[in-house]
Amino acid sequence: MSWLLLLMFAADQPLPFSHKTHTDTALLKCAECHTMPAPGEQATIPETKKCMSCHIAVKKDSPHIQKLTEFHTAKKAVPWIRVYQIPGFVFFSHKLHTDAGAKCETCHGPVAERDVLKKEVETNMGACMSCHAKNKASNDCSTCHEKLN
Ligand code: HEC
Ligand code: HEC
Ligand code: HEC
Ligand code: HEC
Ligand code: HEC
Structure with missing residues (x-):
């Protein structure tokens, strides 16, 4: 049963991408991959072009990198x-x-x-509102939603 739950809740990503490897070993900053184009609403997921700037050479014999290269091509x-x-x-x-x-860590x-x-911090309405309350940011319904009449 528990392995089944794990399968259901641990997102099974198409490639074993590790944030630890890419920030520790490859020394990349968050913003180098997650650019926030104006107006900056989205943090965005990088395109394969960004990955291939290294993986054209780094670990190119790995089956995972070959799969990445196939997406890119x-x-x-x-x-x-x-x-x-x-x-x-x-x-x-x-x-x-x-x-x-x-x-980002917050x-x-x-x-x-x-x-x-994995999702380890809540982003539900209660979580948003409790931080807003702590920081004296607005908790009017229309702050986060279209006017509900
Ligand atoms: C080499 C590029 C790269 C770097 C550097 C990087 N990320 Fe990512 N990030 C990704 C990719 C690819 C994904 C999608 C795969 C995944 O979820 O692991 C992702 C996913 C995420 C997600 C989940 C997005 C979602 O909703 O699915 C968050 C949050 C995130 N990154 C935050 C960060 C933070 C914070 C840093 C810096 C500490 C960082 N990332 C550094 C490439 C990167
Ligand atoms: C700045 C260079 C750089 C960039 C950009 C980069 N990587 Fe990497 N990546 C590395 C390094 C270094 C390793 C660790 C290589 C090793 O284990 O010897 C690695 C390892 C990996 C691995 C594990 C490969 C294996 O079989 O062990 C995957 C998968 C991967 N990267 C995916 C990505 C993806 C997807 C992106 C784009 C979102 C990306 N990388 C961007 C440098 C980079
Ligand atoms: C105040 C909370 C908060 C902070 C701070 C925050 N995020 Fe997010 N992040 C979110 C929420 C909420 C979402 C889901 C957004 C959606 O679905 O539209 C998200 C989504 C993402 C995604 C998925 C792509 C996207 O734009 O929806 C990435 C990647 C990400 N965040 C990275 C980061 C990085 C990198 C930082 C630091 C520079 C950061 N986040 C800071 C709350 C936050
Ligand atoms: C870490 C604390 C924190 C969390 C968590 C947080 N917020 Fe905020 N939020 C703030 C602060 C502080 C401001 C005020 C920023 C300003 O006025 O410059 C703000 C402002 C906003 C605004 C703009 C308000 C305006 O007056 O224009 C929106 C919309 C918003 N947040 C939505 C959300 C949503 C949706 C979530 C949950 C997914 C969320 N926030 C989670 C701290 C937070
Ligand atoms: C700081 C941001 C924020 C404020 C303020 C806020 N909400 Fe929300 N609300 C959210 C988020 C985020 C969700 C989505 C939660 C989820 O599905 O994870 C949500 C979801 C909802 C839903 C859908 C509930 C559901 O179960 O799907 C309703 C209805 C709603 N809000 C009404 C309101 C009303 C009424 C107010 C004013 C009293 C309000 N919200 C104030 C952020 C906010």
Whole structure:
């Protein structure tokens, strides 16, 4: 039973991408991969072009890197399974929060230490509102939702 639950809850990514390897060994900063194009709402997932800047040479004999190269050559995005996602009817902006001093780790946990990312910090309405209350940010319904009449 427990292995079944694990299979259900640990996102089975198409490639064994490790944040720890890429921040510790490859010494990349979050922003080098997660660029936030204006207006900065999205943190974005990098395109294969970014990966191939190294993997054209690094570990090119690995079957995983060969799979990555196939996506790249076919001009297909890697079908990553999303870890943090909120419904489309909620307003959220990365730039606004990082400008206000929030760190990636506050909302996503110690990503740089993880080989496999899992959702380890809540991003539900209660979590948003409790941080807003602590920081004296607005908790009007219309802050995060279209006007509900
Ligand atoms: C700055 C260079 C660099 C970039 C950019 C980069 N990687 Fe890597 N990657 C590495 C290094 C270094 C390793 C560890 C190689 C080793 O174990 O010897 C690695 C390892 C990997 C591995 C494990 C390969 C294996 O079989 O052991 C995967 C999968 C991988 N990277 C995927 C990606 C993906 C996907 C991207 C783009 C989102 C990416 N990498 C971007 C440098 C990079
Ligand atoms: C080499 C490029 C690269 C670097 C550097 C990198 N990431 Fe990522 N990140 C990815 C890729 C590829 C994914 C999708 C695969 C996954 O979820 O593990 C991802 C996924 C994520 C996600 C989950 C997004 C979602 O909702 O599915 C978060 C959160 C994240 N990264 C935060 C960070 C933080 C914080 C840092 C810096 C400590 C960082 N990343 C550094 C490439 C990178
Ligand atoms: C205040 C909380 C908060 C902070 C701070 C934060 N994030 Fe996020 N992040 C979220 C939420 C909520 C989502 C889901 C957004 C959605 O579904 O539209 C998300 C989604 C993501 C994604 C998936 C792609 C996307 O844009 O939806 C990545 C990658 C990511 N965050 C990386 C980062 C990085 C890197 C940092 C630091 C520079 C960071 N986040 C800081 C809350 C946060
Ligand atoms: C780490 C604490 C923290 C968390 C967690 C957080 N917020 Fe915020 N949020 C803030 C702060 C502080 C501001 C005020 C920023 C400013 O006014 O410069 C803010 C502002 C906002 C705004 C803009 C308000 C305006 O006046 O325009 C929206 C929308 C928002 N947050 C949505 C969310 C959502 C949705 C979530 C949950 C997914 C969330 N926030 C989680 C701290 C947080
Ligand atoms: C700081 C941001 C924020 C504020 C303020 C906020 N919400 Fe939400 N709300 C969210 C987020 C995030 C979700 C999505 C939670 C999820 O599905 O993970 C949500 C979901 C909802 C839902 C859907 C519930 C469900 O079970 O799917 C309703 C209805 C809702 N909010 C109503 C309100 C009302 C009414 C107010 C004012 C009292 C309000 N919200 C204030 C962030 C906020």
